[in-house]
Amino acid sequence: MLRNIEIRWLLVILTTITALGTILAAIFVSSTAAWFVLGVALLLSATAIIFTWWRYREIERLSGFLQQISGGDFQLDVRDNREGELSLLKTQIYKVTKMLSEHGALLSEDKGKLTNAISDISHQLKTPLTSMMVMADLLRDSELDDAKRTEFIRNLHVQLERMDWLVSSLLKLSKIDAGTIHFKQDRILVSKLIEKAVEPLHIPMDIKMQELHIEGDQDAAFTGDLNWTTEALINILKNCVEHTGEGGKVTIRYSENALYTDIRIEDNGSGISRKDLPYIFKRFYKGENAGDDSVGIGLAMAYSIITSQSGDIEVASTPGEGTRFHIKFYKQVI
Numbered sequence: 001m002l003r004n005i006e007i008r009w010l011l012v013i014l015t016t017i018t019a020l021g022t023i024l025a026a027i028f029v030s031s032t033a034a035w036f037v038l039g040v041a042l043l044l045s046a047t048a049i050i051f052t053w054w055r056y057r058e059i060e061r062l063s064g065f066l067q068q069i070s071g072g073d074f075q076l077d078v079r080d081n082r083e084g085e086l087s088l089l090k091t092q093i094y095k096v097t098k099m100l101s102e103h104g105a106l107l108s109e110d111k112g113k114l115t116n117a118i119s120d121i122s123h124q125l126k127t128p129l130t131s132m133m134v135m136a137d138l139l140r141d142s143e144l145d146d147a148k149r150t151e152f153i154r155n156l157h158v159q160l161e162r163m164d165w166l167v168s169s170l171l172k173l174s175k176i177d178a179g180t181i182h183f184k185q186d187r188i189l190v191s192k193l194i195e196k197a198v199e200p201l202h203i204p205m206d207i208k209m210q211e212l213h214i215e216g217d218q219d220a221a222f223t224g225d226l227n228w229t230t231e232a233l234i235n236i237l238k239n240c241v242e243h244t245g246e247g248g249k250v251t252i253r254y255s256e257n258a259l260y261t262d263i264r265i266e267d268n269g270s271g272i273s274r275k276d277l278p279y280i281f282k283r284f285y286k287g288e289n290a291g292d293d294s295v296g297i298g299l300a301m302a303y304s305i306i307t308s309q310s311g312d313i314e315v316a317s318t319p320g321e322g323t324r325f326h327i328k329f330y331k332q333v334i
Contacts, residue, residue, distance in 0.1 A: 014045040055245040065093065117169040125166070128159040169297050173233075175285070176304045183309050186333075190263060191218050191253045193226060197233035199253075201241055210244045216254035222261035222329035224309040232305040235298035236265055236325050243323065244269030272317035280315060 026034035
């Protein structure tokens, strides 16, 4: 303890005060008073030294606790349920330790998600890359006939488009997850949103001779980002078109009430099995009815976009009868 300069200065000050008090009492009062002053001064000095020693011992213990915490022991509880400055300090250290523990758990969870995402991305990219490498090797054959060459080139183009879509979608999803996308807060007419969303699907629906039925309140609207919400609806509608057979029907109904704006998308396709329903919005999840080209990312992106704009999406399905998506954009309270 004497290694601390504060303790040494305290001893010097106490000794000086004790000596001066004793001398002055002896000179101006009496020797008895001097002995009394000396005794009281020594008692007070001893009390001060003991109290200071106790504080330094507690501070040394806290220093040891901090070293344990810095070593990763976030389960340490340094609280003592007493009053005083040191007890308040211990409580604050406990709160910081608790926060570090929670942050550590979140970082560990994020690390696991990142590892899984990288694994999924690698798997999704490996398939088209392998196919492209095989076709590239075949195209080197000078004796390959023109029909096969044309077919391989077309397949290469399809695989490149698939990879471009996958990478683009993953980048968009990562931006949404990171919170770096600023969704606009514009008033969007649902009729305009649906018109924009169904436009790229007219050709696939015509090829399969599917019927599109739209009905709703022309004045229905909500606050959000038109372009991003259009992308969400395109992915949902694309899922309906892909899982509805030739001559099938896709229906879109929409309305607005005091609490939310409502959009319902239904098809009479193959439906989704009961065991797949809880997972269809999970990234890279492929149900038993998923096509060979499906990567399980479209509905995950739609879910992220909608829920990031004060929205919610639910799905119900009956195998063999069809699927129903129910989207709600809640009114934002200012």
